[in-house]
Amino acid sequence: MSEKIKVGIIGCGGISHSHMAGYKALPDRVDVAAVCDIDEAKVKAYAERYNVPRWYTDAREMLANETLDAVSVCTWNSAHCPMTVLALEAGVNVLCEKPMAMNQEEAQLMLDTAKRCGKLLQIGFVRRFGNDAEIVKKFIDAGDMGDLYYAKATYLRRNGCPGGWFGDKAYSGGGPLIDLGVHVMDLVRYLGGCPNPISAYGVTFNNLGNDRAAGEKGYVSTSVGKYEHNVEDMASAMIRFDNGLVLSVEASFNLNIKSDTGTIELFGTKSGAKLDPGIQFFTDMNGMFVDITPSGNTALSFNGLFEREIAHYVDCVQNGIPCRAPAEDGVMLMKMIDAIYASAECGHEVVIG
Numbered sequence: 001m002s003e004k005i006k007v008g009i010i011g012c013g014g015i016s017h018s019h020m021a022g023y024k025a026l027p028d029r030v031d032v033a034a035v036c037d038i039d040e041a042k043v044k045a046y047a048e049r050y051n052v053p054r055w056y057t058d059a060r061e062m063l064a065n066e067t068l069d070a071v072s073v074c075t076w077n078s079a080h081c082p083m084t085v086l087a088l089e090a091g092v093n094v095l096c097e098k099p100m101a102m103n104q105e106e107a108q109l110m111l112d113t114a115k116r117c118g119k120l121l122q123i124g125f126v127r128r129f130g131n132d133a134e135i136v137k138k139f140i141d142a143g144d145m146g147d148l149y150y151a152k153a154t155y156l157r158r159n160g161c162p163g164g165w166f167g168d169k170a171y172s173g174g175g176p177l178i179d180l181g182v183h184v185m186d187l188v189r190y191l192g193g194c195p196n197p198i199s200a201y202g203v204t205f206n207n208l209g210n211d212r213a214a215g216e217k218g219y220v221s222t223s224v225g226k227y228e229h230n231v232e233d234m235a236s237a238m239i240r241f242d243n244g245l246v247l248s249v250e251a252s253f254n255l256n257i258k259s260d261t262g263t264i265e266l267f268g269t270k271s272g273a274k275l276d277p278g279i280q281f282f283t284d285m286n287g288m289f290v291d292i293t294p295s296g297n298t299a300l301s302f303n304g305l306f307e308r309e310i311a312h313y314v315d316c317v318q319n320g321i322p323c324r325a326p327a328e329d330g331v332m333l334m335k336m337i338d339a340i341y342a343s344a345e346c347g348h349e350v351v352i353g
């Protein structure tokens with residue numbers, strides 16, 4: 001396809017600006033034709049800010065009036081499934097933000113709908129497009145790490161619930177596990193060759209509530225409204241995959257920790273890697289234990305991150321290239337998350353079918 005594609009955005013909150021920046025970076029390939037948010041004042045201001053010709057407060061109306069090739073679904077989590085299904089059934093390709101859905105059942109419905117309608121459904125696993133992921137993947141693909149058998153991933157915030165709907169299970173589906181854990185769980189699974197999860201043991205804690213400490217919150221929701229705060233403060237889990245890889249993951253919105261941390265460690269039969277966030281490799285050479293630190297800045301950079309994700313999506317839509325973050329992987333992540341929450345509830349390991 002050589003002509004420009006017509007794109008719409010559903011949900012004009014915080015993360016939608018990164019999607020818009022990605023589309024605006026491709027002026028020869030993309031026209032953002034319309035935007036939609038249930039908050040009228042918000043969508044109007046958003047359309048004006050980005051010079052988008054038409055705005056809507058109802059996605060159904062936008063899909064009926066416009067001839068779109070693709071949309072980004074950037075709503076709160078509980079609207080991911082209905083908005084995605086609506087768009088796919090209107091014959092439009094979808095990039096849906098993470099987490100794919102509230103649970104596996106919704107995710108499966110989204111995947112089935114994409115298949116039935118013959119449309120692309122990409123999931124916003126943006127960490128797959130990170131400079132750090134690219135470097136580690138090169139080492140893994142070259143065989144320099146051997147077989148990966150264990151991984152540790154943390155995404156810990158001390159006072160970092162984004163607030164609003166993020167803390168309300170009815171809109172979010174859960175707390176830091178589904179919001180933050182999903183990023184690092186997906187990254188490890190992706191780097192590990194996308195194995196199938198077979199079981200999970202998880203615990204969740206709900207001891208600290210929200211807003212317990214003053215100070216910088218970091219990322220916050222742009223939605224105003226009346227919400228409950230009933231999600232976990234912290235989750236920890238161990239997931240076993242069918243290729244022998246085991247992942248230990250920890251994620252928190254609130255935790256009595258010195259500072260926010262996010263580290264990923266991968267242990268292979270030939271070497272280990274630590275993304276802290278700069279990358280180090282550890283191995284055994286000539287009878288010596290050595291630390292190999294690639295030169296340059298290897299820490300995850302947000303500069304250009306979403307632009308790479310969006311450019312890939314546009315490439316998939318325009319040129320039919322294989323999608324690097326397909327819906328099948330979103331379903332796998334929802335299976336893992338459902339199993340961890342179920343395990344936390346029942347107190348023992350849960351088998352993933």
Ligand SMILES: NC(=O)c1ccc[n+]([C@@H]2O[C@H](COP(=O)([O-])OP(=O)(O)OC[C@H]3O[C@@H](n4cnc5c(N)ncnc54)[C@H](O)[C@@H]3O)[C@@H](O)[C@H]2O)c1
Binds near residue numbers: 074
């Ligand atoms: N990839 C990342 O790193 C990343 C970062 C932040 C958020 N996210 C994800 O992006 C999504 C949005 O998060 P946010 O921080 O932008 O939230 P936000 O609260 O800032 O904005 C969400 C917007 O969705 C709108 N909305 C809800 N239902 C709608 C519907 N049916 N139709 C149209 N608009 C609707 C709301 O009115 C609101 O404006 C979430 O799923 C979140 O997990 C991803």
